Amino acid sequence: MADIRTLAFEIGTEEIPAFDLKRATEQLAELVPASLDAVRIPHGEVAIYTSPRRLIAVVADVAVETEALEEVFRGPAAKIAFDEAGNPTKAAIGFARGKGLDVDALERRDENGTEYVYAVRSVAAQSVAALLPEVLRGIIDGISWPKSCRWGTTREMFSRPVRWLVALLGDEVIPVQYAGLVAGNTTRGHRFLAPGPHTVSCADDLVSVVEGAYVVPTQAAREARIRAGVAAAEAATGYAAELPAKTLTEVINLSEYPTVMVGTFDEEFLKVPEEIIVDAMLMHQRYFPLYDGGKLTNKFIIVSNGDPAHEATIVDGNERVVAARLYDAKFFYEEDLKQPLEAYVSRLDEVVFQETLGTMRDKTERVVKLSARLVAQAGLAPEEMHDIARAAYLAKADLVTGAVVEFTSVQGIMGSYYATASGEPERVARAIAEHYRPRFSGDAIPADVVGQVVALADKLDTICGLFAVGASPTGSSDPFALRRAALGVLAILETGIGINLVEAIDGALIIYREAGLEFDNAVVRREIIDFFITREKVVLRDGGVKADTIDAVLASRIEEPMVLAARARALEAARTEQPDTFADLAIAFARANNLRDQKLGCGYKVADLSEVECALSEAIVVAEEAVATALREDRFADALEALAALRAPVDRFFETTMVMDEDAAVRETRLKLLNRFANVFAHVADFGQMAKK
Structure with missing residues (x-):
């Protein structure tokens, strides 16, 4: 049986920040076995133990030697590796050099009638104790920290200063060197209850010694x-x-x-x-x-x-x-409380929202204007209009109050208390408290339409303004949390509040232009719409809608996220819950789409049609009206049903009709008929996107 021992490695530090420690614990669980495997050190299970002042890895069943190994590499064919005189070519010389061998050491082996050159390299067994100093040092360097520091006169960087190292293979000390330290067999305990040092006789004892020194190590x-x-x-x-x-x-x-x-x-x-x-x-x-x-x-x-x-x-x-x-x-x-909440609004000039976009007072004025546009769009009652205007005006006022300056996480909430104390209506006070919602995925949205409109206006003003000044998210960088804000907007719109997002975006951009901000409106508008569509695609995919279903609906040139959501969900439902309906849609579209020629248009004469062609034409007319009405009234499932009804007449058409007739006029009429048939689908979804499914 191979000689195996336990490996114990401890990095002792000053107190590591809590969340950095959590991430380091997760990293070590992958980093330690990967580092050992990279140099072929046989080992068993890896256990990670951590506390604010230490990172510990304990590895079971570590062999004292790596296994001897014979490595065999196939090179080029012999006829390429050697010339006619049997001399090695550049191919053979380069292959041998790459494997660390002389060209004379290459072997020839026949393989299914073709001779190849092979490099055979023997790797002797190595002492694991000799390999470990470099491996363990690499583990220290391999931990990634959000922020690191350098201390003393060394150049090493770590989350916090490293104060001691323990490295034991069985009872043998592994002399790992780092930041002027050399690993030994003494650890330290709880800073106050049992500071130590404490001697560790062998690797198996490290965790128990630490636990005995008043440290709970996981x-x-x-x-x-x-x-x-x-x-x-x-x-x-x-x-x-x-x-x-x-x-x-x-x-x-x-x-x-x-x-x-x-x-x-x-x-x-x-x-x-x-x-x-x-x-x-x-x-x-x-x-x-x-x-x-x-x-x-x-x-x-x-x-x-x-x-x-x-x-x-x-x-x-x-x-x-x-x-x-x-x-x-x-x-x-x-x-x-010594002043009414309204008194703080004028002081919002003291708080910068964004360098180019002005102060929080400027933002307040924009949010009030945008809220009025949203109210008009949604057709809300006069009393709601008044409460929304008031809440929009007061929503940010608490940012300059003493309580919020000192306790920033209660912004909005304190404004609600101050609004109530100032005699503001209950709905206004609640909207002030809730207008930051939803703050994260799964968070509640504002309770009623007053808070919802103010929240929408606030988030849209932020998104549109920052896109207009070129501060949109890039890659993983989103310093203003615009993706989160966009998801919040979409969550509120899901309530059916009756606000068209594209119109709201246009309104926000108009307000910025009226305030004197210069930007390319068409470009910024397109970027913002695409940004919201991308967020909605993420929401839909997370909700179980397939990517090609979403793309099929987007092909109909939809810009409104809520329309995309409704149509994609209905199409996905037809696909999964009503497979017969979906099959009818897909087959009907595919048959026509394979033959249509859009250059010809759709202008045929009904008088030129045969009985079967006329039946298909009449079915198309009915479907056009039904689909248009259903889409206008946001009844997407009904639009799909109307399209599915075309399956029977188009099947009869293909069963009895030769589309590509020798008579050019007849052929053109039939292709125009199919063009019109396919165009009915174009307003709903591109079923060609889903053809492979």
Whole structure:
């Protein structure tokens, strides 16, 4: 049995940022086995352990030597490799050189009657311990970080300064060198509870030594420990905790030995809007709020990395920190209430929206104008028109309030509170709170038409303006999150609000031109429409609509995303749920499309038609009217049914009629008839795009 040992490798660092640590953990799971495989080191399972101050890879069943190997390479045919005199040609010399051999070492082998030259190279077994220093150093260099730093006098770059290295193959130290360090067999424990150093006698002991030094070395184990602590806190208080996924992930990777504790703040702070308290705790301090039947309480959960024996001191310190934040929140909130929300609108000139597009005050004026256009397009009631205009005017006002400047994630929400305190209608206040929605995929859209129109106007103003100044997304770069904004627009339009997106885009561009912005309207308009169509194609594909179905509908020159969506879904439904209907459509179109000649047009005389041709012509007329009416009324499924009804008359036509008749006049009439037949389909979809399916 081959001699095998465990390999353990630890990179000890200063605290790595939480989300960077999560990504590094995922990278190591692929990087370590790939690095070993690249130099043919036999190994077993790879286990990754990480905490904020360390990255560990433990590899089972690592052989102490690589396997000896005989490599065989086939080269050119012998008649090419050697001339008539048997001397090696440039082909043979080059082949041998490429394999690290002398040309005299090449072998000739017969292969099915043809002789080829072969290079046979023996690779001796190598000591794995000798290979590992370079391999492990490569793993360190191979980790990709969003941001790296350099420290001391070395040139190496890493997320945070590297402070120690452990590398053991069994009980043998592997002298990996990095950033002035040489790997040894001593690790470090929890910064406060068991700093160390701690000696690791062999690779199999590394994880247990780390665990014995008050380090929980996996994300899963730390999460389980935190959740157990939270459950105990809930049982003790009778309250329920809120654990948002993003904050929980961050907390899991901020502590090596997490301990859950419960803190309290003064009930006086509960007079401050709940959202700002939660923002102060979750976003700024990574505390988890506790609720009593859905109502926020004055207790909160702390996840500490300190010594549990000093819980009272830790809780007291955290309570002091949260009290300071809540004092700030209460102060700013009360100061903001001293003026009505409308008073802050004039100060929006202090906030730049975009260098060329002006301030947030300029944006507010554009959104008010665009909202009015959308209201007119949707034909909304007068009372809704008033509320929309008011909400559009006040939507950004809270950006200059003290509370939002300090706690940016509550923008819109604080504006809603201030609007209510100022006596604004409830629908206006709600629209202000919701006009940023949907903020991400799956997020709720604004609850009613007031918020929906303001949200549409706000997002469209941003998209159209940035496209007009050449700041559209490129590749993976989307610094203004325009793709997300576009998906938000499409999600709102899916409600059937009655707004035509292309008209809305035209309106937004008109407003920018009236404000003095110079741009090529036709080019920018086309880019924005294509941008939305591309987003809608993504939405449809994610919803199960096939790409060729979407392309078939787009071939009918559709620009409106909601029309594309409705038609593509109906066509996909016919394709999957009503295969007979779809077969009728596809076959009918294919038969005519194969013969039609568009240069001839469609102008035939009914008097020149035979009985079967006349029957087809009459069916086409009926279908033209039915399809036009169905499309006009957005009944795409009915349009497909009308097209499918053409299957029978066109089948009879082909069964009884020779289209390519010797008589040129007869042939031309029949081709014109087929042209007209195919044109009915052109307004619905290009079924030729789906022919292979």
